[in-house]
Amino acid sequence: MNKVIRNLWICLALAFLYAPILILAFYSFTSATMIGTVREFSLENYKTLFTTPELMDMILGTLLLAIGVALLSTILGTVGAIGSFYSHKRVRGAIEMSNQIPVVNADVVTGFSVCILMIVIFHIRKDTFIPLVIGQTALCVPFVYLSVIPRLKKMDQSLYDAAMDLGCTQGKAILRVTIPQIVPGITSGFMTAITLSLDDYFIATYTKPATFDTISTYVVNATKGSQTSIKTALWALSTIIFVVVVLFVIGMNRIGAKKEVEK
């Protein structure tokens, strides 16, 4: 009996999380303009999604922005983490404290404050994309830093000293000895940065160029009463993203399982 209740609870919680996405996915393959109405099978939404320039620009723009911001954040965060790890306690403490600010801060406040600084104080124009990239990077780097630091703590410190004793320069030792040991931290930091950038709405609205839209800002505007063909094309987008995320998670698990077997 107890077990039945437990399973039921888990199923209900999962249903709450997945029902909306799955129902929307089902209707994205029909010609219905509202869910709940019975219509015939149609791929029209997918056709609209891939043939409307506005939609394609928005999707590609979001992806490019996410990749750019994630790359920048990963480099800055990894190098920063290595440097701070070997720095004096006080320097490290100061960096760690400032690093914590964007993590705990509300995204609205981060976006708003970066916007004031860049646009009102520095007079950098939004259509240069600089405020947007810097704003999102400021949000993402701390998470890269936080995922690299534990790896640095766990790695074998003596390997670096051994490399130095054998005549390696400091720069080379970092590149050849330190970095290879912290790769898992770097990749997970990169992935976090990608997700944060893709999911970000607040920093983007405050700092993006007027003519540019990310998925988040586009969807929010589209829900405020626009064409139904766009609205239902977004159902198709949501379905595609869902499938990509599921495939990605399965793929990562396969790789993880393989590694465990190898060990």
Add this chain to the structure above:
Amino acid sequence: MKYTFHRKQLAIPYAIFLLLFVILPLLVVIFYAFTNEEGHVSFHNFVAFFQSGKTVGTLLYSIVIALVTTAICLLIAYPTAYILSKTGMKSGDALLLLFVLPMWINFTLRITALKEILTLLEGNLAFHPFANTIICMVYDFLPFMIMPLYNTLTKLDDSYVEAAQDLGAKKSHVFLKVILPLSVPGIVSGVTMVFLPSMTNYVVLDMVYNSTFIMGSLIGSYFSAYDWHNGSVISIILLLIICVITAISNRYTENDKADRRVGALK
């Protein structure tokens, strides 16, 4: 003199970045909050915030939204995380993945999906703006509550539970006196991850046609009006709330560490 590279110099670019784009923006916000249009130091913005019924009402409304969202998330997430932690390592981790997977789908698209379902059920979203907002917030933030709770509950030392059972504690007592206190760090970090975003995420309100304001929407409206001073005041008030939450949550995690140390000595 020849330049020699030292590995700690690698911290310099990031330190400069943090100074320029994390610390400096906050200083600018503080400056704007405490000055008026002529650039003179003034507390007027703050006085005005606390004197206006509209802004104080917004503050209270966002606290209510955040409290209700956090409480419901906790009520759903705790049993879920508890059941998951009891299903055993492998399947528990796989199930957890199912619960956190929605986090990787853009939240505006997820809210759109939920909105369609709610519209189908209710006919018109405008009838229950508060309830719909809460449902959407819970939907959005639930994974963030489940994750820390699951992490704490799986690390929970079963020998405490067994000891309590052996000493004849009733099931409800084991839970209230042993499991619940030991899971406080997870509860605290889950609450901090849900409370603040639900106070500020005004997109959810926007999307479900809730015309009431929360703190985030105030920043949004001041931003559209180019009113940097009042926008900064809201930011400062939010920052103060964040400081309080962080201080409380730090105390709990420190307690947790201290307890473990004492536990090791015993």
